[in-house]
Amino acid sequence: MRRTVRTTRGGALPAALVLVAVAGAVSGAVATLARTELVLARNREAAAHALAAADGCLAIVAADLPAGWGFEAPIAGPDGVAGTADDGMRPAPAGCAARLAPAPGAPSPPRAVLAVEAEAAGGRRSVEAVVARSAVPGVPALIWLADATSLEAPAGVLELDGGDAARPAAPVLAPLAAPGDPAVLDAWLVAQAGRVTLSASGAPPLGAPAPPLAELAMRLRAAGAMPGGMLVPAGVPALALSLVSGDLVTGPSARGWGLLFVDGRLDIGGSFEFSGVVVATGGIRVASGARLDVAGAIWLGGGATLVVDGEARVAAHADGLEAADGLLRLPRRATLASLRDIP
Amino acid sequence: MSGVAAGKRGVRGTTLVELVVAAGLGVLVLGACIGAVAGAAHVVAAVGGRAEAEDTAQLAVEAFRFDLRRAGFDPAGTGIEGLAAALSDQVTVQADLDADGAIDTGSEEVTRWVCAPSPPRLSRIIGAQSLPVAAPTARCRLRYLDSEGLELTPATGGLGATERERVRRVALDLAVEPPTGGAPAERSADVALRAGS
Numbered sequence: 048m049r050r051t052v053r054t055t056r057g058g059a060l061p062a063a064l065v066l067v068a069v070a071g072a073v074s075g076a077v078a079t080l081a082r083t084e085l086v087l088a089r090n091r092e093a094a095a096h097a098l099a100a101a102d103g104c105l106a107i108v109a110a111d112l113p114a115g116w117g118f119e120a121p122i123a124g125p126d127g128v129a130g131t132a133d134d135g136m137r138p139a140p141a142g143c144a145a146r147l148a149p150a151p152g153a154p155s156p157p158r159a160v161l162a163v164e165a166e167a168a169g170g171r172r173s174v175e176a177v178v179a180r181s182a183v184p185g186v187p188a189l190i191w192l193a194d195a196t197s198l199e200a201p202a203g204v205l206e207l208d209g210g211d212a213a214r215p216a217a218p219v220l221a222p223l224a225a226p227g228d229p230a231v232l233d234a235w236l237v238a239q240a241g242r243v244t245l246s247a248s249g250a251p252p253l254g255a256p257a258p259p260l261a262e263l264a265m266r267l268r269a270a271g272a273m274p275g276g277m278l279v280p281a282g283v284p285a286l287a288l289s290l291v292s293g294d295l296v297t298g299p300s301a302r303g304w305g306l307l308f309v310d311g312r313l314d315i316g317g318s319f320e321f322s323g324v325v326v327a328t329g330g331i332r333v334a335s336g337a338r339l340d341v342a343g344a345i346w347l348g349g350g351a352t353l354v355v356d357g358e359a360r361v362a363a364h365a366d367g368l369e370a371a372d373g374l375l376r377l378p379r380r381a382t383l384a385s386l387r388d389i390p
Numbered sequence: 391m392s393g394v395a396a397g398k399r400g401v402r403g404t405t406l407v408e409l410v411v412a413a414g415l416g417v418l419v420l421g422a423c424i425g426a427v428a429g430a431a432h433v434v435a436a437v438g439g440r441a442e443a444e445d446t447a448q449l450a451v452e453a454f455r456f457d458l459r460r461a462g463f464d465p466a467g468t469g470i471e472g473l474a475a476a477l478s479d480q481v482t483v484q485a486d487l488d489a490d491g492a493i494d495t496g497s498e499e500v501t502r503w504v505c506a507p508s509p510p511r512l513s514r515i516i517g518a519q520s521l522p523v524a525a526p527t528a529r530c531r532l533r534y535l536d537s538e539g540l541e542l543t544p545a546t547g548g549l550g551a552t553e554r555e556r557v558r559r560v561a562l563d564l565a566v567e568p569p570t571g572g573a574p575a576e577r578s579a580d581v582a583l584r585a586g587s
Contacts, residue, residue, distance in 0.1 A: 058416075066423055073430035077437060084441050091448065151489045152466030160465055176584075177465050385472070385584045387460035387485060 093170030098388070100167035101174045104143035105383065109161060109178055111138065112147075112381035114256045116180065118159035122147050142166050150177060158384065173389035184368050184377035185324070185344055186255045188224035189361040193257035193349040195225035198235050201242045201355035203333065208246040211363040219246070220363045224255040242355075258346045259378050260308075260328055264290065267308050270375050278303045288374050294329065306371040315339050315357075322367040324377065333357045343367035439570030447566040450512055450524040451579040454562050457483055457501045457514070458581035461560075466491035472583055473557055476534050477548035480504040481560060503562075505530035512564060528574040529565035558583055 112121055124133035139145040143165040150158045158179040165172055185191060189207050192198070209220035222245055223232040232252035236243055272290035278301040279285075291309045299317035307321060312329035320340045325331075328348035333339045337357040342364035347353060371377060404412070461483035462472025468491040475482035482502045484493050493499050496517040504513045504520075511525030524530075534542045534549060536556045542549055549557065559582050565574035 062419060062423065066426070069423075069427050070430070073427070073434055076434045080434070080437055080441055084444075087445065091452075150465045150467065152468065152491050156467050158465070158467050177463065177467075179467075383584055385460070385463045385485075387463045387487070388456055390456075 090170075093168045094172065095170075096168035097165055097170030097172035098174075100142060100165035101163055101172040104140055104145065104163045104165045105161065105174055105176055105386070108137050108139050108143075108145040108163060109176070109381055109383050110254070111256065112178065113259065114186070114378045114380050115259045115262065116376065116378060117154075117157040118147065118149075118178070118381075122149055122159060137161070139163065147178075156180070162389075174386055175389055176386035177384045178381045179384040180379040181382045182379075184372040184379060185258070185346070186221075186224045186253070186380055187218065187250075188221040188253060188255065189344055189363065190223050190353065191255065191258050191344060191346045192223065192225040193260070193347060193351070195223075195227055195231045195235075197330070197347070197350055197352045198223075198232075199352050199354055200239055201353075201359075203242070203335065203355045203357045203359065205239075205243045205353075205355045206358075206360040207243065207249070208360070208362040209249045210246050211365050214365055217363070217365055219250045221250045221253045223252040225252075226257050227254060229254045255380060257349065258326075260326060260346065260348045263326065263378060264308060264310055264328075266375060267306070272306075272308065272375075276303070276307060277305070278307070286370055286374065288371075304367070304370065305374055306377075312351075322364060323371040324368060327351060330354065333359050343371070436568075436570045436572060439568040440572060440575070443566045443568035443575040446524050447564055447575040447577040450564055450566070451562060451577045453514060453523060454503060455579045455581050457503065458560050458579075458583070460485040460487070461583055463487065465489040468492075471554070473549075473554045473560075474500065475502075475548050476532075476542075476544055476554050476557060476560075478532060478544045479507070479530075481532055503532070505532060524564060524566045526567045527565060528567045529563060529576075531563040533561040533563070535559040535561065 120127065121137065122135055123129045124131060124136050126133055135147045137145040137147050143163055145161060145163045148160045148162070150160050156179060158177055160175060161178050162173065162175045189209060207222040209222060211217045222236065225232055229252040236245065236252065267288055267290045270288060272288035274290060274292070276289040276291050276295065277285055277287035278297065280298065280300045281302070284302045284304045287305045289303065289305065289307045291311070294311040294314060295309045296314040297316060297319050301317070301319050303321045305323045308326040310328050313325070313327040313331045315331070315333045315337045318338050322342045324344050324346060325341050326346045328351060330347060330351035330353060331339070331345065332354040333356060335356040339359040341361045345361055462470055463485035464470040466486055466489050468486070470484055470486050470493060472483060473481070474484050480502060482500065484500050486493060487499050498516055502515040504515060505527070506513055509525060510527045510530065512523050512527055512530050514521045514523050534544065534557045536542060537558045542553055542557060559580055561578065561580045563578050565576045567574045
C-alpha cells in the first residue's frame with residue numbers, strides 16, 4: 048500500500064522547484080540589470096545637474112568681472128593687493144566656488160584663467176575657462192550706467208534707437224545697461240513709456256558691471272587728451288579725445304567727434320551733437336528747449352543722473368565707437384573665450 | 391480475496407497506455423518549462439543588450455561633448471583654432487591642454503571623431519590610436535551650425551577655414567544598434583563652441 052502511494056506521487060515537486068529556481072534566477076538577473084541601470088542613470092543625472100550648475104556659475108562669475116582693460120585688479124582679490132591670501136577669490140553663487148588666476152604665456156591679449164567647482168544634486172563638476180576682453184568696446188548698450196537707481200523720469204522726450212543705420216546686419220543694442228538686475232531698468236522703461244521711445248526692434252536692457260570711469264580718466268590724461276574739449280559750434284568737428292575737468296555748460300550749438308569725458312556735469316543749453324562716446328561722471332542735463340543728439344553711446348558715473356527736460360536722442364553708431372576706440376582703447380567687458388571640463 | 395487481487399494489480403505497475411500518456415504529458419510539461427526558461431533568457435539577453443546599447447550611446451555622446459566643449463581651449467593666447475577640420479563624417483578639434491602655447495598632434499590635444507561607414511561605427515582617434523566608441527551604428531551624423539542656427543553643409547573636402555570660423559555649434563546624431571536586435575538606442579549632442587566668440 049505504501050509503495051502504491053509513492054509511485055503515484057510523480058515528479059511534480061522537483062519540477063516545480065526547478066521552475067521556481069529558474070524563475071528566481073531570471074528575476075534576479077533582470078533585477079540586477081535594472082538596478083545597475085538605475086544607478087548609472089542617477090549618476091548621470093547628478094553629473095548633468097552639477098555640470099549645468101558649473102556652467103551657470105561660470106557665466107555668472109564671468110559676467111560679474113569688472114569691465115576694464117586687463118585682469119590685474121580682479122586677480123588681486125578683494126583687498127586689491129597682489130601676493131596675498133585672497134588673490135583670485137571671486138564672489139560666486141551658493142554651491143559654487145570660483146577662483147581667477149593669471150593666464151600663462153605673454154600678457155597680450157589680456158586674459159585670465161577662471162576655475163569654478165560646483166555641487167548640485169549630489170554631483171560635483173569642475174570647469175576651467177579662459178576669460179578675455181570683448182572685441183566690442185564698452186557694452187552693447189546705448190546708455191551705460193554705474194547705478195540703475197540714478198535714473199530719473201524725463202520731463203522732455205528721450206529717444207533710444209539701438210539699430211545702427213550704417214550697419215543693418217549688426218546686432219541691435221540694448222537701450223540701457225547697469226549693474227544688478229536688468230528688471231529694474233525694464234521697469235523704468237515701462238514706467239516712462241510716454242516719455243521714452245525705443246526703436247521697434249530694440250533689445251532688452253542688460254546687466255553689466257559699472258563703467259570704469261576713474262581709470263578711463265587716468266588713461267585719457269596719459270594719452271594727452273585735449274583739456275577743455277574740442278567741441279565746435281558748426282561744421283565738421285575734428286576726431287579727438289577731450290577731457291573736461293569739472294562741469295561743462297554748452298552754448299547754443301556744439302558738435303564733437305571721438306571721446307568727450309566730462310569729469311563733472313554736462314549741462315546742455317542748446318543744440319549738442321556728438322559722434323562717439325560721451326562720458327559724464329556727474330550726469331547730463333538737457334535743458335528745456337535744448338537738444339542732445341549722440342550717435343554712439345553715453346556712459347554715466349556713480350550717482351550721476353540723466354535729466355531730460357528738452358529732447359534727447361541716442362542712436363547706435365558703431366563707426367563712432369570704433370573711431371573713439373582707435374584714439375584710446377576703451378574698456379571692455381569680460382567674455383568667456385574657451386573652456387574645458389576637468390575630469 | 392478481492393482485496394488481495396486489487397493489491398496485486400496495484401503492485402503490478404502501469405499499462406503501456408498509461409506510460410505513453412504519462413511520458414507525453416511529461417514531455418509537454420518539460421517543453422513548456424524549457425520554452426519558459428528560453429523565453430526568460432531571451433528577455434534577459436534583450437534587456438541586457440538594450441541596456442548595453444543605451445550605455446554605449448550615452449557614453450559616446452558624453453565623450454563627444456567633453457572633447458567638443460574644450461575645442462579651442464587656449465590659456466596661452468596663441469590663437470589656437472578649435473575646429474581644425476569639419477567634414478560630414480568626421481571632425482577634428484584642438485585644445486592647448488598643457489598651456490604651453492603649442493599643439494602636440496600625438497596627444498589628446500588633437501582629437502578626431504569619425505563616423506566610419508564600414509563597419510558602421512563611431513571612433514575617437516588620438517594620434518595613431520583609434521578607439522571605437524560606439525558600434526554598430528544605425529546612424530552617425532555630424533552637423534555644423536552658425537550663430538543663427540543655420541546648418542553649414544561641408545563639401546567633399548570639408549568646411550573651409552572661413553566657414554569653420556562661422557561654426558558655433560557642432561551636433562552629433564547617433565543611433566546604436568543593440569547586439570540582440572531591436573530598435574536602436576538614439577542620442578544627440580549639440581555642443582556650443584566657445585572659441586572665437
